[in-house]
Amino acid sequence: MVGGHAPCAGSLPRVPAKLEGKVATAPPRPSRVQPVAVSELASTVDAHLTAPDRAHTPVSGVTLRAQHVKAGDLFAALPGARAHGADFVDQAVALGAVAVLTDEVGAAKVRAAVPVLVHPEPREVLGALAARVYGEPATKVAVWGVTGTSGKTTTSYMVESALRAAGRTTGLIGTVETRIAGERLDSALTTPEAPDLHALLAVMAERGVTDVVMEVSSHALRLGRVGGVGFAVAGFTNLSQDHLDFHPSMEDYFQTKALLFDGRARQEVVCVDGEWGRRLVKPETVTVSTTGEADWTASDITVSATGEQRFVVHGPVSFDVELRLPGEFNVANALLATAMLHARGVDAESIRRGLADVQVPGRMQRVDEGQDFTAVVDYSHKPQAVALALDAVRARATGRIITVLGCGGDRDTAKRPLMGEEAARRSDVLIVTDDNPRSEDPAAIRAAMLAGALNVPDGDRGEVLEIGDRRAAIEHAVGLARPGDVVVVAGKGHETGQEVAGVVHPFSDADTLAHAIREVRR
CATH class of the missing domain: 3.90.190.20 (Mur ligase, C-terminal domain)
Incomplete structure (x- = not known):
């Protein structure tokens, strides 16, 4: 028997081939969109616009997948590891695309008679463009972001469960699934591409969603998938080795995660049980810890024979918690969720009931x-x-x-x-x-x-x-x-x-x- 046991500098990288090839279902689109003139989009991101005689062309949607184009769309033709999106412009135009966003290399490939927005880093500005086309949906719902190596999914489910207990109408975006006011959709990526994300947020706003809880992966942060999204609150779980096929080092991995804490969230909550988390702390950061001093801590942890846990949360308010999920790491996840919820005014009783009810598919x-x-x-x-x-x-x-x-x-x-x-x-x-x-x-x-x-x-x-x-x-x-x-x-x-x-x-x-x-x- 064995014993118990700062924002990145430089331009954005090209999408790895393994991500480019991932098959994704066409995302939902909002039913009501006020079209935006292509000239207005160009000025929004300081892009050069070809075909100025077509500056008033109205755009009513955005996608970076040619097979998902709908009439009136802006097609984002991005550089990739194996092909350039501009190679698919003719297909996109045939399906109804009315404008193209690309870089100078892509612009040279475009032969279709449509206006082209040329930007040196098209992926970097895609989120802002999608947000503008879909009516800035992240301002119409409260967006809760959770990042870290482990615990993103569990913490997101905890936050969403407590929000529902508080009477909110919720959306959930993550590894396991996407939910819109209780309706389930399969997830293709932990964090959707920027056009899909803004379209999804707009759909959620149309359906009365008040709060959207989403996992934010390092790929999403590095590749601009959450561009144009302002977060009500951002939470950090932990950092350990992962994705070093994408990041050249742990430091690069950390700096990419740190992008969620560059001011795009109104409030920041961080687990400081590890050195990586402690590096994110600013004077206004809310901290949580299971091992040391922090704004939120836990005590009197007891575990039943079947793994259920009880403990006392200590912070600006204190209360008892019952949790079906085993493991001290889930105590840390629950503390992070509690601190995020309290920071946005959710009452202790709703938090307690939400944590007691939460179940997470495939997590313990x-x-x-x-x-x-x-x-x-x-x-x-x-x-x-x-x-x-x-x-x-x-x-x-x-x-x-x-x-x-x-x-x-x-x-x-x-x-x-x-x-x-x-x-x-x-x-x-x-x-x-x-x-x-x-x-x-x-x-x-x-x-x-x-x-x-x-x-x-x-x-x-x-x-x-x-x-x-x-x-x-x-x-x-x-x-x-x-x-x-x-x-x-x-x-x-x-x-x-x-x-x-x-x-x-x-x-x-x-x-x-x-x-x-x-x-x-x-």
Whole structure:
């Protein structure tokens, strides 16, 4: 048994190929848009306008995907890693685009007889243009932004739950789903592209939404997806290694996250349990901590045998909290949500009820089929997140920890051995399996994880197995489980597909785990 355990300088980068190729459903559009003259849009972002004789051309929508163009749209033809958006201008115009935003390279490619807005950094100004076309929707709803490596989704759900408890009509934008006043949409990206985001905010405003809670990824901040959005409040969870396939260093990753705290939010709330968070603190910053001094802290944390937690929140107001989600990191998430909510005038009783009711798909999600062991699905796909999740279940386990874990392909390769190491140190049995291999060789990904796992000294490492087929790995873990054990299936969380060699196959960890348990019980 193993032991318990400042804004970036320079121009924006081109979109990585893996992001360009991501298939996205056409986003909803508002039903009422007051068209804006293309000349007004050009002056809004100081772009050069070709075809001045068409300066009064009205624009009623914006998109950067040619296949999503509607009549009256401005088509954003952006430079990419594999192709230039200007290569698709003819397709966009054929579908009804009436103007184009691009750079000088793109402008030279445009042959269609439409006005072109030429800007040296078109992606950088796309958000401001979309905001203008859709009537500045971020001024009509209160936008709540949450960033950080881990905890964005959970904190967002906590904030949204408390807002609903307070009687607000809410919208939610994030990794798992998008919700508009209770209506669910699938999410293609954690943070939508700027035109889609402003259109979505406009739809929410039309439908009576008062508050929109959204996850803000580092990709979104670096690639201008939240350009033109003013935030009522911004929250920071934590920072640990992730996305180093996109960011050249942890410092660059941090500086990108810090863009959410460059003055675009009226109020800033930061968890200061780590050095990265402490670097964000200004005189007016609201701070939270589970380990030290801050404006908001927690005490008297107790955990039930099934993982539910009780604790006391201390801040400008103090009250008891009941939380279904296990792990000290979820206490930190709840504190952050509490401080954000209080900063915007939400009362303590609504916060308490919201936290008590919150459930987050794929985040420490219990799978209960009447079995005599605990089964959990979690989205942990970073070294620190794996460690925190397994520490959380270890704290209440009476038996062994059996972990099923893989790493995604076409992503940060450096974290693979680290994830294997963290899991091997905290598991009695670790089954290394496939996650989303994408275009990579699954065996090579597993080999990197196994190297990290087997680097742990024998006395500190549980048994390590390799079963490439994820379904078979989950079934094997369930077959090993004895009364009091905990089976943790980590990495994919809420996802309902597994991407292999460019094909997404239907796959749900929670459903597969539940089916395996039923089969074993039978």
